[in-house]
Amino acid sequence: MRKPWFCVLVVLTVFGLMLSGCGKSESPPPAAKKEAKPAEKPAVAEPAKKAAGGVREVVIGFTSSQTGKLNVEATRQINGVTLWMDQVNAAGGVKLPDGTVVKFTAKYYDDESKKERVQELYTKLINTDKAEFLISPYSSPLAEAAALIAQQNNRIMLTAGAASDSTYRMGFTLIYQTYTPSSRYLTPAVDVLAKLAPGAKKVAIVHEKDKFSTDVVKALDAYAKSKGFEVVLFEGYEPGATDFAPFINKIPAGVDAIMGGGHFADTSTFARQVFEKGVKAKMVALLVAPPEPKFAELGEAALGVIGPSQWEPAAKYTPEAAKVLNVEWFGPSINDFTESYKAKFKGEVPSYHSAGGYVAGLLIQYAIAKAGSVDTQAVKKVLDGCDLATFYGRLKFDNTPQNHGLQVGHEMILTQWQKDPQGKLVNQVVYPEAFRTAPTALYPRN
């Protein structure tokens, strides 16, 4: 009697493991499936001219945190990559000077938000799936793990969602950053605070103790002190923390600003608990979560929270502005990107994570087109020298050996959740002032 049941349970366990992602899915995104037609793929890094006049399939490999704590940000990133690939393939691909048409195919796996899965999967992407170009997983620790594999295997990798500066100081030569580095994430908030509340002096920093957030707050701490602020609390919490009450209790009375945070899950919980505990401050500026549309689910707790963003639909990067700067423009306009994204993803407004994913693909497209080849060294040469304006902003890489691949052209934006006249929460651009959509407001409990 018991044996058959036990067999059923074993089968169910295996089924459960499959569902929960322990042996993770290998299917490309729907858009990529459509494109994955040809059976005979060229050898890795084979010169494009061998397929002269024909269609050359280039595999773009990446992992994405479809499950785990980075799911929200990573999903947006992958949406951006998928949209880019759809559009470039639908537009006929990239035409090389020898008549070859390059089309792109995506291969990706779920890394479960775990660093240890990343290296194994990127090795598989390169060796088994023959990925010729790579896009990083979301988050600095995961991207750094992938960067080691990319560099070892002579593959160019565009990082999206990997802002930590230190990754680009490790001697890599094939890793390129699309995000503004973390050292410049929250520093504009200090300038905004100085302007918003001229008497403000005390800043409390509470942050996730991971690579990215630590890089951000170290730079923030130094910058705030250099501007004459007193950092009255500098406290880190472990990744995965859910209860922030002990940290919030440590924030001294009379604090002017609370800054820090980490990633979406912890930062949104932190913002909620700061609100529930009725902490008084003139500014609350937190990482990663506030620019996400999902942050609005916090309701009143979201109100007044400022977040640094790499990009917002309200930004004003245009071909005309690029002309003024004498920088080449490439890719869609902000409006085209936003509308096509909304059309593809059921009206979802793209976040900066989505734009980051898109622009990583766009840079690969640009570099291949400019190089006229898919050869790694030719593409690298283009990326090393590029100074480009896109809907996402300006993109330029540091090509010195000390900081190779570090993003030096792109600037941060600050957003703040405010209420519109109908009382609905909207995320306004408050910095830079040149294209803000609303002036910065004090945190409601100040």
Added chain:
Amino acid sequence: MFGQLLASLTDGLLLGFVYGLAAMGLSLIWGVMTVINLAHGPVIAMGMFGSYFLFIQAGVNPYLALLPVASLGLVAGFLIYGTAVHWVIDAPHLSSLLATFAVNMIIIGLGTAAFTTSPHNIDYPLGALRAGDWFSVSYTRLIAAVAAVAITAGLYLFLYFTRPGKAIRAVANNRMAAELMGIPSAYILALSFGIGTMLAALAGGLIATFFPFTILSGGPYELKSFVICVLGGLGNPLGALVGGLLLGGLEGIIPTIMPVSWVPVVEFGLFVLVLLVRPTGLFGAK
């Protein structure tokens, strides 16, 4: 400093009541049928999602939503017991461990497919009780603690003053003797498992009122429940509540006086110490 300590201790203790409630479910199941329920965490997460959907879809007050959540938890317990546990109840512990692990994986797998692992949030803030600038406790935690105490009291009244409750205690004491006295042990075991999962679902419903959550959020509470059960005494529900308070208190105080990375060191250090010095737990096993 004193204000900080007091506020953090209060926050921790209030959270500890809910930890205790979650652990009580695990403890009850162990006490009655010596089964370690590895599906405990996902059931807590199901309680969170139950409250969430009742609040979001039907606009039900998250505290009133605890009633249907409790019923669903009870039914889920019957189902889990009937499909996975009953058949291995007399087999070695490893069998029931694997059976409940299988259920754990199935619920997480289905939950991930249905809800993804994006955080969900019940937007029902109630503000905070404040005393000056140095002390504040959110009402959601206060209510959760009161609810946890009320549920514990209800459990005790049920176990000591009702026939099914007395039958549960009889089966826990000596199943064979209880059967000889005419108690249908299979039903009583199913009922005990159902009540255990009901308590887990209720704990989840309460946690969801103050923390955002995902389908994976039950995992840490399951782990805490094991520690609490050992601290309080396996199979001793009151011990579980006190163990929860102890753990919550430690989690509240430690980050105020030392780096937060010391929390698991102290918690699990205490866990090992209790195992060495008093293996039956601080309040003794039942």
